[in-house]
Amino acid sequence: PPPPPQAPPVAIESGIAQPHPARGGAYEAGIKVRREVLGDAHVDRAEAASDDFTGDFQDFLTRYAWGETWTRPGLDRRTRSIITLTALVARGHHDELVLHTRAALRNGLTPSEIKEVLLHTAVYCGVPAANSAFRVAQQVIKEETTPES
Structure with missing residues (x-):
């Protein structure tokens, strides 16, 4: 038998995003590189368009794509x-x-x-x-x- 369905996360259920964990070094490094590579205008537009639905994804992009990958020394x-x-x-x-x-x-x-x-x-x-x-x-x-x- 298939596993029982899981309840959706509270953030989706209530329509309210959960608070972000404290932004650390990966976010700070990422936002710096993201701005340098993509330009302030693009990053400002992306942040302005961010909402409860897309905010976590924007944070994810900044931390992992920009703060963890684009900052690597290799x-x-x-x-x-x-x-x-x-x-x-x-x-x-x-x-x-x-x-x-x-x-x-x-x-x-x-x-x-x-x-x-x-x-x-x-x-x-x-x-x-x-x-x-x-x-x-x-x-x-x-x-x-x-x-x-």
């Missing part, structure tokens, strides 16, 4: 951006590809290097995935590198 940010772009192309995550193309530029990759990353993904992730990625990245690079009149 790879520099440029390399992490290359890996991230590749993973996003492979999975077809175009919204995140926009964000991380901007981040790659901020982390020191040139448009030519981003082009090489995307060409490389065509072999390992597929031409259709790379084709879509080129369209996304082209627009971001144009926005980020075209001087304002």
Whole structure:
């Protein structure tokens, strides 16, 4: 027989999020790197849009993706951006590809290097995935590198 159903967590049952545990070093390191890589405007928008439903996820992203992974000493940010772009192309995550193309530029990759990353993904992730990625990245690079009149 299947196990008996479990009651939903109190936070969902009541519609009120439980208080966050004390934010520690991973959160503080993560928010710093997240702001440096993605920019204050993006992080401010994400935090402003956060609510009882998404707040724990935003906290999770900041602590684990940014505070535990992006802060590790084994790879520099440029390399992490290359890996991230590749993973996003492979999975077809175009919204995140926009964000991380901007981040790659901020982390020191040139448009030519981003082009090489995307060409490389065509072999390992597929031409259709790379084709879509080129369209996304082209627009971001144009926005980020075209001087304002």
